[in-house]
Structures are given as C-alpha cells and as structure tokens.
C-alpha cells in the first residue's frame with residue numbers, strides 16, 4: 001500500500017467490479033458533502049426553531065394561568081363540552097388574570113393567550129401586521145374556502161380593497177326596502193305563536209328572516225341550516241371526520257351550496273355581459289321610499305347582488321379573480337351576513353322582553369319617528385332617527401356580542417405593558433369579557449341602553465376605543481357592520497310595532513356557548529302578544 005493510500009481507498013480499488021480511485025474521488029465526496037450540508041442546514045433550522053420556541057415558552061409562562069402538565073399543558077382543562085368550555089374561558093379572567101385581563105393556556109404545546117383588556121386588545125387589533133386568523137378558523141374552509149373572513153394575510157388585502165365599496169351608503173339605502181319586506185314576512189310568520197303561552201325560540205324565526213335578506217332565495221334556507229349545523233357541531237379531528245357519514249352528508253350539502261353560488265355568478269355575468277346591469281350599478285337610488293320593487297324580482301337586480309357585480313367587474317374575466325374566488329366571497333357574505341345579525345336581533349329582542357319599561361320607550365320612539373303611522377315602512381332616514389332603538393341594539397351587542405371570541409395568530413411580537421406576546425402566539429380576544437369590564441361599564445351585567453346614548457357622552461366619549469368592539473376593530477374589522485346594524489333596526493322596529501314581547505327565561509338561568517356566534521342552550525324563548 002503506497003504512502004497516502006488509505007485502507008479504505010486501497011480496499012475499494014481491489015477486485016474487478018470495484019470503483020476506480022478517480023470514480024471514488026468524483027462521486028463519494030459530492031454526495032457526502034451534500035449530505036453534510038443538508039444535515040448542518042437541518043440542525044441549524046432545528047436549533048433556530050427550538051430557540052424561537054424556548055423564547056415563546058419563556059414569555060408565555062410569565063403570563064398568569066392555570067398550572068400545566070408536561071407535554072399536554074392545560075389540554076385536560078380545555079377538553080370539555082362547548083358550554084363548559086365557554087364557561088371556563090369566561091372564568092379564566094376572574095381566576096387568573098383579574099388585574100391584567102390576560103391569561104395563558106397551553107393546549108398541548110400550543111400557547112393561547114386570552115385577552116380581555118382594552119389596551120392590550122388595541123395593540124393586537126390595530127396592527128397592520130398581525131392580521132392572520134390562525135388555525136381555529138380552518139373548520140370554515142370547506143364551505144368558505146379562503147374568502148375574506150378566513151383568508152390569509154397575503155390574499156386578504158387585495159380582496160378587502162375590492163369589496164369595501166360594496167357597503168357604500170347608497171347601496172345600503174337600497175337594502176332598506178328588502179329589510180322591510182322580509183321583516184313583514186317575519187311578523188306574519190310570528191302571528192302563529194300568538195297563542196303559545198309557553199313561549200317559543202325566537203332565534204330560528206329571526207335567522208330565517210336574516211338568511212332570506214342575504215340570500216334572497218327561500219329555497220336556500222334548509223341547506224344553509226344543515227351545513228351550519230354540521231360545521232359547528234363537529235368536535236372530531238379532520239382525518240377521522242372524513243371517514244364518517246356526517247362528512248359525506250356535509251359534502252353533499254356543500255356541493256349543492258357551491259353549485260348554487262356558481263350558478264348565481266354565471267347568471268349574473270351573462271346579465272352584465274348583456275349590458276343590463278351596468279346601468280343598475282350606476283344609478284343613484286338613494287331614495288328608497290317610493291318605488292317598491294318586488295323582493296323576488298330584486299334578486300336578479302342590483303339590490304342583493306351589488307357586491308357580486310363588483311366582484312365580477314373586478315375579476316377582469318377571470319384574470320384577477322377566478323369563479324372560485326368569487327364563490328368564496330359570495331359564501332362568506334352569506335354566512336357572515338346572516339348569523340351574526342340574526343344573533344344580535346334575537347338577543348336584543350330577548351333583552352327587551354326582560355325590561356318592559358325599556359321596550360315601551362323604544363315603541364314610543366318608533367311611533368314618534370313614524371308620525372303615528374302604524375302601517376308605513378320606515379325609510380333609511382327614519383331608521384337613522386331611532387336613536388334609542390340603536391342604543392338598545394348596541395347594549396345587546398355589549399352584553400351578548402354575536403362573535404364572543406376573536407382569534408389572531410401573531411406573526412410579530414406584541415409588547416404589552418407587563419408582558420411580551422411573541423410571534424407564534426395565538427391571541428384570543430374574549431369580547432364577551434372585555435365588554436363586562438366594570439371600570440368601563442359600571443354594573444356591567446345590567447341591560448342599560450343609556451351606555452350608548454350620546455347624551456351620556458361624558459362616559460362614552462371617555463371610553464377606550466377598544467373597550468367595545470362587537471364588530472372587531474382595526475384593519476380586519478367587520479366589513480358589513482353598517483348593513484348589519486341597519487338590518488337589526490328595521491327588523492326590530494317591525495316586530496315591536498306589531499307585538500309586545502316578554503322573555504320566558506331569566507337571563508341568569510341561560511346556558512351560553514360560543515359556536516362561531518354566541519348562543520343560548522335551548523334558544524331564546526319569548527312570548528308575544530298583539531299590540532292594540
């Protein structure tokens with residue numbers, strides 16, 4: 001063996017099938033260098049990840065919270081049915097974060113930080129960077145895809161820009177007529193409950209009304225309910241859920257829903273291409289009181305579909321938005337536009353049923369604004385004049401915010417007064433608890449619409465802007481809040497003009513849970529009697 005030949009190279013060189021020294025020198029070092037580089041890269045990545053994670057753990061564990069177990073953290077605490085889980089989330093501030101309004105919980109190795117303090121909420125929601133929704137919204141994706149509500153930050157900005165003009169006040173004023181028309185249908189349907197002394201759940205009636213307003217198609221109702229039911233009651237992990245019968249049924253419903261949305265898009269596009277719709281879009285129809293177009297007719301006109309027109313126009317023949325993109329937004333508006341509003345209307349009606357004197361004051365205001373005319377539908381201007389009714393709706397949303405919990409996955413650090421929330425944290429804003437801060441709303445459990453009367457301005461003007469956020473706040477706030485607020489007013493005014501409402505259950509006996517929207521187990525039971 002010559003000097004310089006290693007045992008290995010000389011062994012390799014022996015035998016007829018073995019590699020030559022040159023082959024070896026050419027091939028082995030290359031692969032091994034590649035392997036070595038990959039290995040070092042992997043180790044560096046893991047080291048960086050572990051360092052980031054260690055930092056996350058260090059900061060999160062400075063936040064008060066329940067004692068944790070190794071690996072599973074507080075998973076046992078979270079593993080509860082939906083009512084109990086909601087209870088525990090609400091109780092967490094009292095138990096661990098009373099002073100600061102901030103609590104941490106470990107779901108296994110994933111940290112959640114529950115926040116119910118206005119200054120901290122502002123730091124998160126006002127950020128233009130921390131706009132990612134996080135994993136907890138993924139259950140909506142089979143239906144909504146990555147529409148505005150669920151879209152990742154990269155996609156969201158462009159979509160939001162396209163959709164914002166949809167809620168221009170001129171377009172809103174067109175909807176007043178639709179609100180009134182559907183409220184009348186609701187009032188007629190409620191008549192069959194007049195003799196029901198035990199009371200009935202008002203949520204279902206109101207949800208159907210709200211759904212009719214947003215869809216404009218009665219045949220959609222059953223389907224929407226079914227899909228919503230399946231989504232929100234699915235506690236099983238995705239992989240297992242896919243093997244169930246329930247998943248197959250969900251797929252069938254989703255297929256029908258998606259087909260409906262696609263058909264709507266195709267039909268609307270052909271109307272636009274025929275040149276009929278453009279004029280509709282451009283007409284200023286601010287005056288909604290004179291022409292009463294039939295609701296069925298308006299489903300193919302500009303009223304419900306103003307936002308669809310905008311999307312089709314912005315799609316640039318599929319170059320900017322595909323039909324799937326448009327369908328995601330249509331579905332997002334159908335969901336975002338009906339459940340939240342229906343929840344708000346139902347809770348306000350129920351609350352008014354617990355306070356007869358407040359209810360009578362609302363009615364007096366309506367009669368005053370309508371000049372004693374009990375039949376005519378209110379115009380947009382008249383609805384805007386119903387300030388006390390507005391305060392009742394706002395107070396209803398304070399006590400029972402339609403969306404009681406908002407989530408964000410932090411993509412950059414957030415520095416609070418006493419803590420640092422590192423990137424990677426799941427921030428959970430507990431709106432339900434935020435709205436009950438006694439420092440902001442004295443006697444917070446009381447239904448007191450005066451909180452929102454401008455006359456009591458010394459309180460409301462001093463209020464922290466993020467202490468009351470039923471529509472969220474910051475760049476990713478609710479795009480449809482004016483629509484929702486106006487709809488709530490129109491529907492409530494119609495029902496209250498015709499019926500006196502009485503709550504059957506006491507508020508303290510309700511069992512609440514968050515199922516995307518805030519619900520009461522067994523619904524919200526009321527009794528109605530006809531007004532003279």
Ligand code: HEM
Nearest residue numbers: 148149336337340341344402403470471472478479480484
């Ligand atoms: C009383 C009625 C309503 C309430 C209380 C409400 C509440 C909210 C809240 C709290 C959010 C933020 C959700 C989050 O960050 O997780 C939100 C977002 C949204 N809402 Fe509403 N909403 C209402 C009505 C409506 C209506 C009528 C529409 C559409 C017609 C609508 C469409 C949306 C959409 C598309 C988003 C996502 C916005 C984005 O991420 O840019 N909402 N809503």
